[in-house]
Amino acid sequence: RIPLPSLQGIVILNIPSFMGGTNFWGGTKEDDIFLAPSVDDKILEVVAVFGSVQMAASRLINLQHHRIAQCQTVQINILGDEGVPIQVDGEAWIQPPGMIRIIHKNRMKMLCRNRALEESLRAWQKQRQHQLQPRRNTIKDLSFGEEEGLLLLAFTEAVSSLIKFIKSLTVRYPLLRADIDDLVVNCAENLEKVYQDGKLSQGVELRPLVTELVSSARELHDEACVLLRDKGQDIREDLANQLGLVLTGMEAEFRRCCVTISQESGLSYICFQQPPPDEQEQKGRSGRGLFWKLRREKARGAGREVAGWGVVEVCAWLESLQLSEYADAFQGHDIRGRELLTLTRRDLKDLGITKVGHVKRILQAIKELNM
Template sequence: MQMAVSRVINLQHHRIAQCRTVKITILGDEGVPVQVDGEAWIQPPGYIRILHKNRTQTLTRDRAFENTLKSWEDKQRGEIPRLVSQHASQPEVVSEEETAQISLFGQAAGALIHSIREVAQSHHTIEQELAHAVNASSKAMDLVYGLTCNVVMEMVSNVKALHSETELLLAGKMCLQLDPPQRDQLIGALSSVAQQLRRLTDISWLSQLIDPADDEGQLSDFSKRSRSAKFRLVPKFKKDKNNKNKETCAALNMPVNTWGVDEVAVWLEMLCLSEYKEIFIRHDIRGPELLQLERRDLKDLGVTKVGHMKRILQGIRDLSRNSTTSEA
């Protein structure tokens, strides 16, 4: 296990650390040094199978994560009484008009969950990032039978969190990895959920949960004026970042044969291999040259790590396949 941790990535907190059996494949022509209990040797190419004999599966303790989780739990415990006091006078049963609005919201949320699950079949990053929020939203929606106010509030809160996390994910590098139909499907589902959320603000006992900004209106004008300028500039930077992501998505949607060195550099960054951007730019590798690269060419360019080479070659195969499909 220590060999895998030291030679691949930091896996102490990864789910692989919970596995009872780990299989490590050694590629290439040269062996790698291995050390177990003080005894070292050169392991030839092939594979190593590690079987955990201990029954208890434990992870390395992460105190920073524990502190963050504790503060979040304390915050949640503080928010629940506040919500209860705010909605102490809420009705126990939902009216017919409110039931109709909540049903429309549930349909939009169900469509969003279905879209996320479809995209996750081909993009495991989305599954890893949104699995918790999707499961929490699905569980909360399954409980909404009697339409009691407390259950509805929990469902709305979970779906709102899922909406926010999905938006943040699409605003980052995930936008570059999705096919245009998948991206449009998710954006459409997000838009529908946002529209239904705005409509739910007409329900008095849900308005504070959906739009808590009203509570902040009690701040004095002096406190608003005294905010630091750097915090006022954050939305502008965020907007510029989102615009840049949209421009990058548009550039990579062009046919690969029309790519220049900038598009190739962005593609390498999408593969998390930005350290090779300067090498590719210096050799003037554009879209047509990129599709012709082979293992021998990558070695000549200085790509020596087997994992990086496999990632680039797989990316090139995906580009060739997508290019052939679009032409057809």
């Protein structure tokens, strides 16, 4: 039992402030009994309320305060026949007799603005707009020449690889079929029309078939990019990386496609030609393509991968932060990836990390791992 003074109510807090900064405990430092109030200590503060005068004055001066307890779970039993007034971040109400249990979860999701991601998406949109601007030419003959035929073979091989990989991926992850299965079937049918009876079609009928194939392949490619971006974390890491490579190869093939207009019919068709040298050089410097970058940026801080770390990986992570002097403490307490993701300021203090700068650096790095 905890002896209580004459009070009118209690306040249970998971943050070191209330009602615009009202101070119910009188200080921000720890003492022999209580820890210092903190946001991330996973502890509930139970403090006393003596009256309306104290609540009003606490915003200005330390008039009167009393800390009752610090805990992670609070159970309130309301006895008798009358209810008591209760307020939780809003309008108060009368709570009838019964039991109230408050548990500190420390799992509140908060919305934040990621400016780095916004800049990446904005740059990608500009790049895509530049890529999708068609280079329009006119042709007299709809048949394929030798050089264009080689480019067509490379394109069909890339499309075939994309179709096969996505089919194998949907076999392993059946939930993905609803998002992309129709596009895979349509693209495969157009590819079969280009290769009738296992041989590449010939004559003027080939170019309209190739145009349909390019259109369906682009739709499949774009949908696969969206799938990788939205559901990449649900796919096994090596398979997601392979899909990123296949999509990057398709992006390179699409850069060889341009729109042509037939002088005879005036219809638009697809022809293949090498992109300008300056564009090739620029794409060569860009590495593996934008969606690969988005995939790596998203996976870089994936908590799922970090949760599988052992003690050796955690010590290597400390060395990357230039804090290898704490490796022995982490190793002595058997801190692995799963424990690393849940470390708090109080845990670091128990590990012997007292320097404020080092604590902030480790907590910030853990926050980035959890993003």
